[in-house]
Amino acid sequence: MGRFHEVYRRSMADPTAFWAEAAEDVAWTRRWDQVVDDSRPPFSRWFVGGETNTCYNAIDRHVEAGRGEQPALIHDSPVTGTVATYTYREMQERIARFAGALRGLGVGYGDRVILYMPMIPEALVAMLATVRIGAVHSVVFGGFAAKELATRIDDATPKVIVSASCGVEGQRVLAYKPLLDRAIELAAHKPQHCVIKQRPQVEAELAPGRDVLWEDAEAAAPPAGCVPVKATDPAYILYTSGTTGQPKGVVRPTGGHLVALKWSMKNIYDVDPGDVYWAASDVGWVVGHSYIVYAPLFHGCTTVLYEGKPVGTPDAGAFWRVIADHKVKVMFTAPTAIRAIKKEDPDGKLLAKYDMSNFKAQFLAGERCDPDTLKWCQDKLKVPTVDHWWQTETGWPIVSNCLGIEELPYKPGSPTHPVPGWDVQVLAPDGSAVKPNEIGAISIKLPLPPGALSTLWNNDDRFVTSYMTEYPGFYQTGDAGVIDDDGYLHVMTRTDDIINVAGHRLSTGGMEEVLANHPDVAECAVIGVADALKGQVPLGFLVLKDGVNKPHEQIVAEVVTMVRERIGPVAAFKVATVVQRLPKTRSGKILRRTMQKIADGQDVAAPATIDDPAILGEIAQSLQTVGYPQKG
Ligand code: COA
Ligand code: AMP
Secondary structure, three states: OOHHHHHHHHHHHOHHHHHHHHHOOOOOOEOOOEEEEEEEOOEEEEEEOOEEOHHHHHHHHHHHHHHOOOEEEEEEEOOOOEEEEEEHHHHHHHHHHHHHHHHHOOOOOOOEEEEEOOOOHHHHHHHHHHHHOOOEEEEOOOOOOHHHHHHHHHHHOOOEEEEEOEEEEOOEEEEOHHHHHHHHHHOOOOOOEEEEEOEOOEOOOOOOOOEEEHHHHHHHOOOOOOOOEEOOOEEEEEEEOOOOOOOEEEEEEHHHHHHHHHHHHHHOOOOOOOOEEEEOOOOOOHHHHHHHHHHHHHOOOEEEEEOOOOOOOOOOOHHHHHHHHHOEEEEEEOHHHHHHHHHHOOOOHHHHHOOOOOOOEEEEOOOOOOHHHHHHHHHHHOOOEEEOEOOOOOOOOOEOOOOOOOOOOOOOOOOEOEOOOOOEEEEOOOOOEOOOOOOEEEEEEOOOOOOOOOEEOOOHHHHHHHHHOOOOOEEEEEEEEEEOOOOOEEEEEEOOOEEEEOOEEEEHHHHHHHHOOOOOEEEEEEEEEEEOOOEEEEEEEEEEOOOOOOOHHHHHHHHHHHHHHHOOHHHOOOEEEEOOOOOEEOOOOEOHHHHHHHHOOOOOOOOOOEOOOHHHHHHHHHHHHOOOOOOO
16 A cells, blocks of 8 residues: 555544644644544534644744744735735734734624735734634635625624725726725624725725724734634634525634644645745635645745736736745646636746746646646646645645645546545435446535534534535535546536636525516526636526516626626626526426536537426527637
């Protein structure tokens, strides 16, 4: 048995011993009494009785161990023309001061702080300052609209919201503060204070009494130390799309998060303390939480915070420039970013300008990695390109080639083998395990390893019904796929109405809720259609109410604006078409998958349950008017 399989076997045979050993790598203020308490399934609690602090493990312990002068963070911002480096000691000072500022604004143990931030160092400072004082952060991605932010404010009920005057998206400056003000207006819950970082590009107007300038808040406060919390206390809440417009508040438990993320840095990514690690994502996503902020800092690495795009800031060589300038050893991005680069620089000519000698591995996740993208990376970058599969809920990779244990052979289209700790099984509808190579629901046998979600915020019931009910004893990933004869997983499709747009997970159900609110729309459906750059993009079908005689283009333009205003530009909802009726089963279920196949140009047989097969021809015609199936 090779080394990888031996480690995997150990993690399955005795998870308690395996994770207790990994937990030795974390600094605890009180050791745990029990490695895992599984007495109330499906809720499992790791490191029960243990106490620790996330910020201490990310920052202070490294200063105490002599890494104070090592860069902790490099902020590389081509959109503002700045690069700034902060050592572990500088981060400690800034975080302690901002933690004191939060405390001065009334934030304490267990309180929530929402962050609505662009990719600036203050985003990391605010996250780490929150966990430093035992509070719980919830970062909301800047591409979400005011309404989405309002939903999260009402669910997390924060005492304080931290934001900035603007974000810079490529060439455009986007004011954040009006969105924040609007969200607070829409929300029933009102935060006591907002802390605003003014950026030079836009000056935000402050609401007297409620809003505080970042600098003033910092200056007024004595620095705060690290407050130990229970291993089972939440470190953060991160909202992710479910199948409805109400997002799910994934709760990340403190102890398991520390243990699993620290373990992943060496074993999966093969980086060591002192190495430079870069995840080109956004702090608003799980990749940003785990691999821009927490894991690299837990491991004593230097992390890169990149405020730019793969292309256009200024060109398709931007990623290679960052790798060369900062001596990045391992980088992580989404396949869509590579597709954007490949489109502009198919031969990788820009690569030749940069010294890539420190670069050792390229990791990809967030969406299915198409074989062309994989091959392009392998050919051009000449380092291992690792497709790995995971989700917001799991917090760290479920299936990956573990470069720090043993590099396994690659198979295009597969993220390789389950990572130690994850008992991945593919199940048939009756709950039995399917045979190798047969498709089924990708499920994970409970208990989930440390670091995975412990519940949904304030909603244990939804946690159980969403993930744990369909196959008792298993967590449902929502993905379908196969495990082949070599034990490799192939992820094929979602089993629900979630689509993946440029590596961002979005709910078509949420978009349908917006379209259905248009006064002229009687019925609607949103599907994800294949897109050469973004993987998938949403496409809407509208059935109008009787008697509506407004031009269809006008109605389409109105619903496009509504989705942008209510969900946000990140939804990339740009195309909709008016149809006479929607294809349905005889029991009235809309046949979204069938419509998706037609839009993607696949062969479609009318399902046996279809009410009226003639509708499929109408749908195909209507799709042609908006350019689907796409050519080439
Ligand atoms: N704040 C405000 N708006 C934002 C935003 C933010 N943080 N991030 C994105 N948006 C806006 C964009 O400006 C764009 O708006 P537009 O419709 O007015 O042009 C819209 O949301 C869609 O953004 P995006 O998905 O980034 O598309 P794009 O066309 O601007 O760029 C890529 C395409 C491929 C370059 C881009 O999607 C990309 O870099 N993807 C990498 C994905 C990634 O990091 N995923 C994280 C998981 S690993
Ligand atoms: P998110 O929670 O936003 O990280 O999205 C998670 C979902 O993205 C997964 O459930 C998959 O559907 C998809 N996904 C992420 N990584 C991969 C991958 N490497 N291959 C295939 N699908 C992926």
